[in-house]
Amino acid sequence: xxxxxxxxxxxxxxxxxxxxxxxxxxxxxxxxxxxxxxxxxxxxxxxxxxxxxxxxxxxxxxxxxx
Numbered sequence: 001x002x003x004x005x006x007x008x009x010x011x012x013x014x015x016x017x018x019x020x021x022x023x024x025x026x027x028x029x030x031x032x033x034x035x036x037x038x039x040x041x042x043x044x045x046x047x048x049x050x051x052x053x054x055x056x057x058x059x060x061x062x063x064x065x066x
Contacts, residue, residue, distance in 0.1 A: 003056040008047045009066040010036070019047045021056055028054055040065050 005022040017032040030050045034042065044060035051058045 001056055003051050003058045006047050006051055006058045006063045007066060008032075008043050008063060017043065017046070019050050021051050021054060021058075023056060030054070 001023065003021050003023050005020075007020045007022075009018050009020075010016075011018040011031070014031065015036070017034050019030045019032060021028040021030070032046050032050065034046055041060070043065050044063045047063045048058055048060045
């Protein structure tokens with residue numbers, strides 16, 4: 001199943017990256033322990049892998065990094 005939208009942002013309170021996978025009305029939130037200073041392509045790849053682990057497909061270019 002294809003995810004409608006995937007967003008990656010930094011959660012400063014938990015000091016981790018937050019990945020939001022949106023499918024219709026459902027939003028799945030997962031945290032990543034990647035370093036604070038990783039590049040955008042690494043974030044996109046990690047978000048795509050997390051989405052895949054949840055059973056969703058997404059292209060790394062379609063991931064929004066905020």
